[in-house]
Amino acid sequence: MAATYDFPSDLLAGQEELHQVRAELLALLKRLPWSVEPLDGFSDDHGWRKVERPASPGWTADEQAEVEKLRERERELAVFVTCHRFWSEVTTAEKVNARMTLKHAWQGEEGHPSP
Numbered sequence: 001m002a003a004t005y006d007f008p009s010d011l012l013a014g015q016e017e018l019h020q021v022r023a024e025l026l027a028l029l030k031r032l033p034w035s036v037e038p039l040d041g042f043s044d045d046h047g048w049r050k051v052e053r054p055a056s057p058g059w060t061a062d063e064q065a066e067v068e069k070l071r072e073r074e075r076e077l078a079v080f081v082t083c084h085r086f087w088s089e090v091t092t093a094e095k096v097n098a099r100m101t102l103k104h105a106w107q108g109e110e111g112h113p114s115p
Helices: 009-031 061-082 085-089 092-104
Strands: 042-044 051-053
Touching: 009 061, 009 092
Parallel strands: none
Antiparallel strands: 042 051
């Protein structure tokens, strides 16, 4: 039987926001051009696999600021979650299991976010 943990509400909220921020950052990075700075496109088919990139216009100042804002919030939340006082109450042998349980606590039973 899997262990259950009585996670504090602020820790659960921090973990959930961390998931949200990471998802938002990933979605933003997928939409942005592949290079922060404007660069010409290239094609290299001499390696073990062909690599092609179209020309990149680079990121705007607003796009760079948005990425930095999300990365900074991600760092703040990661520190909050990993350094939370709750972890001092968990035995060393249980910390990995507790951390994995927390990472998935925001999901419903079938791996979908809870309502």
